[in-house]
Amino acid sequence: MEHHFTPVVQFSLLVKAGGRLRKFNFRKLKSTEQDTMTVNVCDDRGDRILFNMLKRETDWQIMQDNLPAWIKQNETGLRQALEEESKKW
Numbered sequence: 001m002e003h004h005f006t007p008v009v010q011f012s013l014l015v016k017a018g019g020r021l022r023k024f025n026f027r028k029l030k031s032t033e034q035d036t037m038t039v040n041v042c043d044d045r046g047d048r049i050l051f052n053m054l055k056r057e058t059d060w061q062i063m064q065d066n067l068p069a070w071i072k073q074n075e076t077g078l079r080q081a082l083e084e085e086s087k088k089w
Helices: 075-086
Strands: 010-017 020-029 036-042 048-056 059-062
Touching: 010 075, 020 075, 059 075
Parallel strands: none
Antiparallel strands: 010 020, 020 036, 036 048, 048 059
8 A cells, every 4th residue: 555645845934025024934735736835924013914826837926916015026035935945845
């Protein structure tokens, strides 16, 4: 009997966004056919913001539109951080 083991990929990265370092928490969804990451981060009031990033061809893209400007403006930084981290797994 063969067992197929799929590890859960989850990590946190400090990324400068909105004028300060913020801790972005990433978790890879393993139930989808496409590479999808759920991301959460706290805003200045301590409220948690949740969104998804999807890998399209070679780049990661934020999938929601109703996010604070400091997240959308830092999409390139998040892409680079994800690419660096994905080399490890």
